[in-house]
Amino acid sequence: MPATRQPPAPLPAPKTTRNLSPILVVSGALLAYAIVLFHPALLNDGDSFWHIAAGNWILHHRAVPHADPFSATFAQHPWVAHEWLSELLMAAAFDVARWDGVLVLTGLAFALTCGMVAAFVARRAGGLAAIVTTMLAMACTFPSLLARPHLLALPCLAAWTIALLRARESGTAPPPLSVLTVMLLWANLHGSFAFGLALAIPFAIEAVIDSRTDPEADPIPTALHWGRFILLSTATSLVTPNGRQGLLFPFRLVRMPQLAGIGEWQPMHFATIQPLEYALFAILYVSMTRTVRVPAIRLLVLMGLLYLALRHERDQMVAGVVGALILARPLGRAVTHDSTTSAVPRAARPCLFAGTIAFALLTMGRTFHPFVLRDRQSAPVSALLHVPADLARQPVFNSYAFGGYLIFSGIRPFIDGRADMYGAAFMTAYQAAMDMSDRDAFARIVARHGIRWTILPPGAPLVGLLDTLPGWRRMYADKIAVIHVHAEAAPLPGAAP
Template sequence: MTDPRASFSLRSFRLGMPPLTGLMIPAIYALALFSSGLLGDGDTFWHVASGNWILAHRAVPHVDPFSYTFVGQPWTAHEWLSEVLFAAAFDLAGWSGVLILTSLAVALTAILLAGVLARYMGVLATWLTTMVALGCVTPSLLARPHMLALPAMAAWTIALLRARARNTTPGLPVLVIMVVWANLHGSFALGLALTIAFAVEAVADRPDARLRTAGRWGGFFLLAVLAARLTPNGWHGLLFPVELIRMPELARIAEWQPINVARNPAPEVALLALVYIALTRRLSLPPIRLLILMGLIHLCLHHVRNSMVVGVIAPLILAAPLGRALDGREGAEGAFHKPGHPAREVVVLICALLLVTGGRLLRPVTLDDSNMTPISALNSLPAAVTARPVLNAYQFGGYLIFRGIRPFVDGRADMYRSFINDYRGLTDYPDHADFARAAERFHLGWTIFPSDSAIGQMLDTQPGWRRVYSDRFAVVHMRVADDDGVAKPK
């Protein structure tokens, strides 16, 4: 039988939380909504463009419709539902709508986390744990599909924990979460892995009925796999996350590199706090859950992206043990939890969220020139130039797609694969002869790179090319028919 100390009762789970915790949700929503970094990634722009393509064609693309180097080549739009949601939000309220949608996903995740934590902890512990958890999410706080998947990740984990507390399997309605999650983002594969882990724990805890328990959890896992297959990509979509993780090219992408605690101290703070509590308060976890936690920490240390996974899943697994270690509580209503009025609390929460949303809408988000959005540079070019093939900076690719310009390369590394390495060799270590060959091969007509890039500086002396625009974010060079051999910087 399951250790009663590890019980995870959600019988009275509701939005009614301690006042301080309840006020925390609108504050988290506001912090996310007015964050300057939500649009700080070039992939956001091609996600919106992809969503608009899907809405316009009423179909999910299976080949690349955007670049000119890979147009017509196979492409798995595995985040199509997120892209449609982003596009709809953009069409409704511009970039403010995209930020609102992303921030609502953060707020909903915070509600799920705080609602569970408040069952086992006092107000201050709930507040601190939730904030540290969301601090782990901060490096990935971008208007991209992985943020929309966080509520599904939390809800799926809660459903598994609830089933284990009841010595049963999750109900069939829970599979709806998996269907939605699989169409939002590839992190659904983690949900399947968690299901296997909890199935093993269930079998180990029932020595008197292991075969029956294995059959029930095995059946649920197969249903979960079938639910994850209900995407436009079918079985390929189910295997795609595994294929993506195995790509060696990911090592060169920032979010797939090891975590840097100097930039984001939240995971380090969380780990040190956990070690302190474990050594001073007799924090204990069942073996399987300890292995899950160790696996999450391993993923977090190796990839920046997985910091958000720790921030969402680890607090849910640790809720009951932390509650016992900190307050000696088992999940019952405690001194910090007053009866309250759930309906009133929901109304107050909704009103607070609407008020913050109104503040955002009154100050519409407008894009300025940045390291991801070379707006002025593109506005300076006539359509006849931008219609020609371009060699662009990797981070500019998403915005080029959004502007209707076919890029040389963009953030869809899963499609370009080894082509990315050839591109990096061309742009990171520029050579006049290599560039001349690439220009002929791809019929390049212009280039756009950051103003301080090595290739941008090299092109100032590239025969047959001339600088036609530059500012502090971007420099544009254009191919010319006749040249004296040394272009004159403009």
């Protein structure tokens, strides 16, 4: 073991915190599980549908695709299925219990994350501080609370950050076997594993700086120990079906200009109060009324997390979880522990037993009232029921939001949520047709791809144009989708000769 400076032994958790911890962990996990199970917006993103379709493709072919099997416009185009394990799990859950299975799977991932955050925070901050910190951390995940791979990978983010923080508390690098197992799982679940690799770097720098300030410690072994850990972590992230491409993919993705047109990649808007704002208000209040001391390197990490959250709305989730874990000990030292919690029983086994019963009851409640997928902004369920099979096999021009549900329904879309595969030029041409910034863009797309029908949201500017274009007729409309059919579409059942 390197001769690193051993930090002072952490103070034992206050009695009130030890008493509170089991109840906070179990109740927090239960609340998180219940929210996901009965959250109506969990399937509001079209990507959920094509992820399940991709998982079913993997189950059927016993392989991970490296070329697109779904799109009409990019068929057999190279595609990095970097979330293959999440897709496999989602498809398996769907095959077992339909949508209820998907909700249970994502609910368990969210509950596990909440439980880990609550356990870590409760050991370092007492009473009200632990409760508020955990609640705010989980609230920051709500804008991204969707049945998608990033939610399945959230426990990995929490476990990885906790391992780094515990390593710094003990004065060593993280234990390779357990932490690298997390990285192996994470790299196959979701591309956010790259953030985990990046997060290890400032903790390594902090460890080396601390060892340099201690005359009895040698910074060289510390640097070697952490350097070896980062190299092993990076090597572990390569153990995926995509190898080097899987490692490079997240870095290529964030540089793609077409992401600017996707809602979750846009800057956080303040037209309505965002959960991160509540967290910032709470931190500001504590900082103004108490002495909160955060090491310089970690303060830079927190500033970087805030920048990411403001730059991309989806990163509120990362900022909330990682930020709460980093701030747990500074807040615990700054806030006086609430003495009113001393009467809370400390027995963990009764809490665990009661929590298991409650989890089972919640699951039964969900399955006894099966989730039925109805029309929503990402799923034009009723509209597709009115599309004859002969028409469904012909080239379609669809909205970006509908692409995932088309794939799920066995229809090859013009475009779907895999912006990384379609590329900037294709996305720009598609957007020009949708918003009519170029009135000839749609005509060029029709000519090039032989479009014979469209399915678009009623508010799309292109819908109004299609209502007036010669050769196009409106076949169906509801509050979610409008379908137009081209005069040159193959004869449909019941159509006039």
